């Protein structure tokens with residue numbers, strides 16, 4: 001039996017992101033953000049996500065962007081609630097665990113959790129008018 005390997009290359013990152021998006025786009029809880037709130041051109045969007053996670057996990061400075069601003073803008077159109085973040089994280093962790101195991105797989109889950117927390121915090125602050 002082939003053992004599950006850690007995330008090691010850009011190809012691994014692409015496989016992870018592709019598998020995650022297959023789940024997300026069809027999902028009853030959060031799918032609408034990707035298909036109706038922001039109708040995405042996946043040929044443009046997925047390479048951005050590849051670079052984001054390559055930057056995050058393989059420490060290469062290939063992502064330039066501001067995810068917080070994008071999600072704050074999205075929340076203003078269609079509220080991002082705790083159950084949406086919980087579902088996003090559940091699908092992300094499930095995908096990571098299906099394909100990978102090891103230090104970077106753990107890091108992928110940990111960083112996603114931290115960013116999701118920060119994002120929820122910023123969404124809250126914007127709604128309260130703090131920034």
Ligand code: HEM
Pocket residue numbers: 030033034038040048049052064065066067070071074080084085088111112113115116119
């Ligand atoms: C409720 C949870 C989330 C939903 C529904 C969601 C949905 C989306 C959507 C629809 C976009 C496209 C926005 C646009 O192009 O205008 C996007 C972009 C993005 N998301 Fe999320 N997201 C969520 C949480 C997260 C988290 C926790 C992370 C990071 C760990 C993340 C990372 C990104 C990145 C890097 C982009 C691309 C930003 C750019 O264009 O530079 N998202 N997300």
